[in-house]
Amino acid sequence: MNKQQIEYVLTEVRKLTFENPFGHERAERESRMLQQLGAHPGEKHPLKLASSSFRRLLPWIRSTEEALLKRLKTQALEEKWKDHASCLAFFALYHEVANDLDRLINSRTDDSQQNRQLYTKIQQGVAARHRLIEGMTERIWNQPDHLFACFYQLRRAFHYIHNEIIGDSAPIRRLRMQVWESVFTKDMMSYQQWMYHAVGRFPTLILGPSGSGKEIVARAIGLSRFIPYNVKAGRFEASALTSFHPVNLSALTETLIESELFGHRKGAFTGATQDRAGLFASAGSYGTVFLDEIGDVSHATQVKLLRLLQSGEYQAVGDNQTQHYAGKILAATHKDLHAEMEAGRFREDFFYRLCGDQVHTVALSEILQDRPEELVSSVHYICRKLFGATGADELSPRIVATLQSQVPANYEWPGNFRELEQAVRNIVVRNEYQAVRRQSPSSPTQQISQAYQHSSMTMAEWTRAYAKQAYQLFGNYKQAAERLEVDQRTIKKWVD
Incomplete structure (x- = not known):
């Protein structure tokens, strides 16, 4: 040359x-x-x-x-x-x-x-x-162990983003770019020299419609963290494969959420027959805890998580000893958190601790609108996950042909990739899929009117049911009373 x-x-x-x-x-x-x-x-x-x-x-x-x-x-x-x-x-x-x-x-x-x-x-x-x-003089050349750790992180990030966030539509390409920057920032040189530990602990909030692959994005980020290499032991300080710890908060009661996240001590509540470490203790410094459906947690849980985000400190249920978490937190929700804050259901201080880094997933309809042939790659990805590579090659052409013949071309796929996966299962079993017919949303007044037409409840029963609904939503009398603009004692009277 x-x-x-x-x-x-x-x-x-x-x-x-x-x-x-x-x-x-x-x-x-x-x-x-x-x-x-x-x-x-x-x-x-x-x-x-x-x-x-x-x-x-x-x-x-x-x-x-x-x-x-x-x-x-x-x-x-x-x-x-x-x-x-x-x-x-x-x-x-x-x-x-x-x-x-x-x-x-x-x-x-x-x-x-x-x-x-x-x-x-x-x-x-x-x-x-x-x-x-x-x-x-950069550390990256003077310490081969650090260079090894950097290479390993770079390759893991490329591997998970390339293999799991599939497709060639413009929205998907933008999503892959977002995820890469969430891991490395736009300044990769500074990241690899000195920012890797601090940035690796930044919380990330993943927003997007239900079924749009928020957990796939969370896994790609969580499995791509920097992990130092220990030359003497011949091992990395933690296993990347076991570093991702997801939990669906909407599936757990208040007590179980605290126990799952923070752990508990023997006798802390009925059924606590022995000490149990929570996810934050299990994840460790190089792990990631993924809080799915963060928009559904109560104010009480938000306060405890806020403390952890601010200082890394938390306490197990039934324990006075303070523990410290130095790993990463990912959170996701399909809810409009700005609307939730305006309604008083989501704390502003908690939101601003979570939202420093945001990633937005994409609706399937938006992807198909940009590039209709993405249906083929999406179905093949689902088939590969369900049946392996050979099964995907054999089944996906038939499934795509069935979808194209039975589902309207302008179908919105309201359940996104989750719905598409169920459509694949339906076609494999019954060779058909009936698209979901969505009714236009009704206003709160219309919903009450429809409920009233099919109810024989008295005024007192309506009031009691409404008060109980508010209490269940907010988890305490104070916030339920504020939402309904009544005294706490009034709420308590109707709920008890």
Whole structure:
């Protein structure tokens, strides 16, 4: 390669290194580089989890690195190119070990021998590139264990986002970009140098309609956290595979929520026959607790979670000893939390502790409106999850054909991906699916009118039922009274 080509690749790779791999800027840059450089005379790069165009580009990266290293044997690198050369070394070494990282991710066991072999390979890769990184003082080059941890995190994030958030519609591409930035921020260089611990603990709030894949997004974020590598033990400080701890809060009573999250001591309540660690204790510093349906929790639970978000402190049920949680919290809801705050059901201070990082999932109808053929990839993904790769290849064409013949083209899919999954099951079993017919929503007055027509309740019974509903919704007399604009004693009289 000539000097002009080397400098061109150095300039572009410096930008590639820190760009969002799911962003359109990254795709456009790769395309321009291939147009500029042309077809590489050598073989394609053996990287498996990558687009064909990127595999065509990687040999140029390798050739540039080899040509630059050869040149540096006889002449020093100009000062203005030192940072570029360091980025080239990082980018090339990462993709050199990417297939090894994929095997590590797909392995179901924490194999210290496999870890040590890969760590040694990274050390050797750094040594072979010493002329490219000469004079660079960043921790990422001085500590191979940190470089290994960075590579492992990068590859896990790419793996889970690429494999689980599927599709090529514009809304899905934007969602993948959001998730990547939720993990690494827009400033990946600073993240890998010094922000990884602090940013990794930032709470993330996932918002979107029911059935739109909020837990899939949560898993992708939760399984992509930075985990340090322990050289002496030959293991990472925690297992990425067991680091994600989801809980559906709407399925639990108030007491069970506290026990599930914070744990309890023996005798704290009826049925507490022994001590039990909660999710926050089990997750540890490198784990993630996912609070699904956060919009359904009472004010009492919100207060306890607010304390934990502010200081990391919490107490098990029935215990006075304070414990500390240093992991990540993810929360999700389909509710409009601004409306919930206006109605007094969701605390503003709690919301603002949760909302520093937000990710918005997408309705299936929005995806299909942008790109109707996404139905094919979505059905194939569901079939692969239910029946494996072979079953997906066999079943998905028939299921797609059945959906296209039985479901209106403009169907809104009100249940989103959850409904689509049930449609797949219906077709597998009965070879049919009847689309949900939604009635237009009625106003509160219309709903009361309809209920009244089918009821024989007295005025007193109506009042009692209304008061009990308010008490059940808010969980205490004070807030129920405020909502109905009556005295607490009035509410208590009707509820008791």
